[in-house]
Amino acid sequence: MKRQALAAIIASVFALAACGQQAAEKPAATAEAAAPATSTVGQSAAAETPAGELPVIDAVVTHAPEVPPAIDRDHPAKVRVKMETVEKTMKMADGVDYHYWTFNGDVPGQMIRVREGDTVEVEFSNHPSSTVPHNVDFHAATGQGGGAEATFTAPGRTSTFSFKALQAGLYIYHCAVAPVGMHIANGMYGLILVEPKEGLPKVDKEFYVVQGDFYTKGKYGAQGLQAFDMDKAVKEQPEYVVFNGHVGAIAGDNALKAKVGDTVRMYVGNGGPNLVSSFHVIGEIFDKVYVEGGKLINENVQSTAIPAGGAAIVEFKVDIPGSYTLVDHSIFRAFNKGALGQLKVEGEEHPEIMTKKLSDTEYKPADVPATAAVSATNVSAPKNAY
């Protein structure tokens, strides 16, 4: 279980602001009730609570693969988010280290969850040990650089700025200091979910997964501390393509877990910097995909494209037990560069949906001499079988 920051509501501010807010919000609620289908940000803006009068809360943020809890507010708030950029060496794969640049100490950075209409106040600190300035470009923000200019921060400094989450969706955030590609390639990205005002349907399990491509001097698996290779990055030839920053971050002992009958929702981002993901879960069909993390919902999807600097929300009910493998279906990335994760599902078998192997008998087509037939005893399952 990874760290999870708990929500801390500032009670006095909340209570004071809530009183004033009820009076201020009433006209908006009435207006929306009169025309719910056509209500827009622009139409309701005039009646909204000024940012200075909003209740102030600390964001609940989580390290991957955990997801902050669903928002149960029915009103906007000023949500405070603390971000710290830290440059640190971590394990890329067995025997392979990499000097990552991170938001809040891991790749991806912590997941942030706010409500459509919230004001997000960002306190952005760059650790004194950093070698370069960092910043953050929120794709969820509207305005200059997504906040990149406002948050440009030298080592040992803290910057603050705020933005209003105008549009619901699942959005990438990333560092945008030059050379931008290098900062992203070193792991500086994460996801912010802007929940629609009406919330998202309840599900049983939620997971946070972000794909990224990494460019090391040594080839895949070359041991020791690996330096960033700018030439490979420019050529878009990564040695590693991984989920959640490290080979095996969500596989084996770290696999995601669910039970038969659960509805699973995955918030999937792609930090890039270069590759487009063909995200697929082997043995499952996405019942729903919030295409590109937006409002459009597609159904019965096998693989969904997630562009670099983009995201998607996928949902599916798990019907039978098994180990379901998450891949980038540009499949050499999965089996040769690390883009593999696992969702382990336990529960009752349902052979009416899929059986185990029921038989294994000799096959003798008419055009093959009897002596060439293969017996089951001299064939073994391939090592990479999933």
Ligand SMILES: [Cu+2]
């Ligand atoms: Cu940076």
